[in-house]
Amino acid sequence: MSEAAPASTSKSERAYSAIKAHILEGDYSPGYRLVLAKIGEELGVSAVPVREAIRRLEAEGLVTFERNVGATVASIDPVQYLYTMQTLSIVEGAATALSAPLIGAADVARAREVNERMRECLKHFDPVRFTRLNQDFHSVLFEHCPNPHILDLVHRGWNRLGSLRSSTFRFVPGRAHESVEEHEAILRLIETGADADTIEKAARRHRSATLDAYLAQAPSLPQPTPALH
Amino acid sequence: MSEAAPASTSKSERAYSAIKAHILEGDYSPGYRLVLAKIGEELGVSAVPVREAIRRLEAEGLVTFERNVGATVASIDPVQYLYTMQTLSIVEGAATALSAPLIGAADVARAREVNERMRECLKHFDPVRFTRLNQDFHSVLFEHCPNPHILDLVHRGWNRLGSLRSSTFRFVPGRAHESVEEHEAILRLIETGADADTIEKAARRHRSATLDAYLAQAPSLPQPTPALH
DNA sequence: ATGCATAATTTCGTATACGATTTTGTATTG
DNA sequence: CAATACAAAATCGTATACGAAATTATGCAT
Numbered sequence: 085m086s087e088a089a090p091a092s093t094s095k096s097e098r099a100y101s102a103i104k105a106h107i108l109e110g111d112y113s114p115g116y117r118l119v120l121a122k123i124g125e126e127l128g129v130s131a132v133p134v135r136e137a138i139r140r141l142e143a144e145g146l147v148t149f150e151r152n153v154g155a156t157v158a159s160i161d162p163v164q165y166l167y168t169m170q171t172l173s174i175v176e177g178a179a180t181a182l183s184a185p186l187i188g189a190a191d192v193a194r195a196r197e198v199n200e201r202m203r204e205c206l207k208h209f210d211p212v213r214f215t216r217l218n219q220d221f222h223s224v225l226f227e228h229c230p231n232p233h234i235l236d237l238v239h240r241g242w243n244r245l246g247s248l249r250s251s252t253f254r255f256v257p258g259r260a261h262e263s264v265e266e267h268e269a270i271l272r273l274i275e276t277g278a279d280a281d282t283i284e285k286a287a288r289r290h291r292s293a294t295l296d297a298y299l300a301q302a303p304s305l306p307q308p309t310p311a312l313h
Numbered sequence: 314m315s316e317a318a319p320a321s322t323s324k325s326e327r328a329y330s331a332i333k334a335h336i337l338e339g340d341y342s343p344g345y346r347l348v349l350a351k352i353g354e355e356l357g358v359s360a361v362p363v364r365e366a367i368r369r370l371e372a373e374g375l376v377t378f379e380r381n382v383g384a385t386v387a388s389i390d391p392v393q394y395l396y397t398m399q400t401l402s403i404v405e406g407a408a409t410a411l412s413a414p415l416i417g418a419a420d421v422a423r424a425r426e427v428n429e430r431m432r433e434c435l436k437h438f439d440p441v442r443f444t445r446l447n448q449d450f451h452s453v454l455f456e457h458c459p460n461p462h463i464l465d466l467v468h469r470g471w472n473r474l475g476s477l478r479s480s481t482f483r484f485v486p487g488r489a490h491e492s493v494e495e496h497e498a499i500l501r502l503i504e505t506g507a508d509a510d511t512i513e514k515a516a517r518r519h520r521s522a523t524l525d526a527y528l529a530q531a532p533s534l535p536q537p538t539p540a541l542h
Numbered sequence: 543a544t545g546c547a548t549a550a551t552t553t554c555g556t557a558t559a560c561g562a563t564t565t566t567g568t569a570t571t572g
Numbered sequence: 573c574a575a576t577a578c579a580a581a582a583t584c585g586t587a588t589a590c591g592a593a594a595t596t597a598t599g600c601a602t
Binding site: 174 | 322323325326361364365368369371372373380381396397399400403404407460461462463466
C-alpha cells in the first residue's frame with residue numbers, strides 16, 4: 085500500500101480512517117491493544133491525533149478505552165452480539181420500510197442480481213464473499229433511505245459486528261440458504277408494493293432469524309428477551 | 314459553581330462533560346462557535362483535551378466540526394428535527410415494547426404519578442417543567458429496558474433534540490393535553506399485558522403525533538416520507 | 543463608494559516534552 | 573515457594589510551541 089495522499093485530509097482524520105479500516109478488515113482483531121505511540125509510528129503521525137481518532141472510535145463502539153491504561157479493539161461477546169443484532173433488526177426493519185416506496189424496478193433488478201451471486205456462493209462455500217455480497221444487497225435496498233439518521237444507525241450496527249459479521253453463516257450451515265430466500269421474498273414484497281408494516285416485519289424477521297440461528301447454537305446465552313417480530 | 318473535584322477524572326473527561334452539559338442546558342445555544350483556546354481557558358485546561366472532547370461530541374451529533382475552521386454547537390434545523398423525531402419514534406417504540414414485560418405494578422404507579430403531575434402542569438402552563446416530567450415519565454418506562462444499545466439510541470435522540478425539546482409543546486397548544494392522555498393509554502396497555510406489537514405501535518404513535526403536530530405548524534417542510542405507524 | 547489584492551490576525555493541527563499513573567520485573571522476607 | 577515491597581519500564585495525559593490554514597482587516601485602484 086502506497087503512502088498515498090499526503091495532503092487534503094488532516095492526520096487525525098487519516099488516523100481515524102486507517103484504524104477503523106484495520107479494525108473492520110480484521111488486521112486489528114478484538115482485544116488488540118491500541119498503543120498510541122506504536123500506532124502513531126505505524127501511521128507516521130504523533131500520538132495526539134491517534135488519541136483523538138481512538139476516542140472517536142470509542143464513541144462509535146469500535147474500541148473500548150480505560151483511563152491511564154489505554155484502548156483495545158472492542159470485542160463482541162455473545163451478549164453484545166445479541167444486543168447489536170436485536171437493534172439491527174429494528175433499525176434495518178425501519179430502514180427497509182422507509183426505503184421501499186422509493187425503490188424502483190431497476191434497483192430491485194440490481195438487488196436480485198446480487199442475490200443470485202450470493203446463491204452461487206453457496207455452492208462453493210465462500211463465507212467471506214457471501215458476506216460482502218450480503219452487505220451489497222442491503223446497501224441497494226437502503227441507498228434511497230429518506231432518513232440519514234436511521235441509515236447511520238444501520239451502519240454503526242454493521243461496524244460493531246465487525247469481523248464477526250460472517251460467523252453465523254460460517255457456523256450455522258443452513259442459515260445462508262434461508263437468508264437468500266428471505267432476500268427474494270423481501271424483493272417481491274417491495275415489487276408488489278406491500279404495505280410498510282408487512283415489509284418492516286419481513287426485514288426484521290430476516291435479521292432476527294439470523295440471531296435465532298446463532299442462539300440455537302449457543303444455548304448457554306441468557307435469551308434475555310423475546311424478540312420483536 | 315465550585316471548582317469541584319480536582320482529581321479522579323481526566324481533564325479531557327471533565328471537558329467532555331462540561332461542554333455537553335453546557336449544550337444541553339442551553340448555555341451554549343445552537344450555532345455557538347466552540348473555540349478551542351477560549352473554552353480551554355474557561356475550563357482551566359489547554360486546547361488539546363478540549364479538542365478531543367469536542368470531537369467525541371461530534372460523534373454523538375451534538376456539535377458539527379469543519380476542518381481548519383472549528384466546531385459549532387449543532388443546530389437543529391427543521392429537517393434534522395424531522396429525522397430525529399422519526400428515528401426516536403422507532404427506537405422509543407422498540408424500547409417501550411421490549412421494556413413492557415419487565416415493568417411491574419409499582420413502576421406503572423410511579424409513572425402514573427409523574428403523569429398526574431404533568432396534568433397539573435397543563436393548568437399553569439409550565440413548558441419547562443412539563444418537559445422535564447415528560448422525560449421522567451419515559452425514563453420510568455425505559456429503566457428496565459433489556460437492551461442497553463437501544464436505550465443508548467433513545468438518549469442520543471433526546472440529546473440531539475436538546476433545547477428544542479419543549480418547543481412543540483410550547484408552540485402547539487393542544488398537543489400537551491393529547492400527550493398526557495397517550496401516556497395514560499400506554500400505561501393501561503402495559504398493565505393489561507397487551508402484546509408487544511400493540512404497545513410498540515402506541516409508543517411510536519405517541520412520538521410521531523408530536524412530529525405531526527409540529528409539521529402541521531410548519532407546512533413548508535418537505536414532508537419527505539410517510540411515517541411508520 | 544465598490545471591488546480586489548494583500549497584510550494582519552485568528553484559530554486550527556500536531557509534534558515535542560515531561561509529569562503522572564499503571565504495569566511489569568526483581569529482590570527481599572517469612 | 574509465596575507474598576510483599578520496591579524499583580524500572582511502559583504508557584498515558586496534557587501543557588507548550590509553532591507551522592499551516594482560514595478569516596478578517598486594510599489599502600489601493602477604479
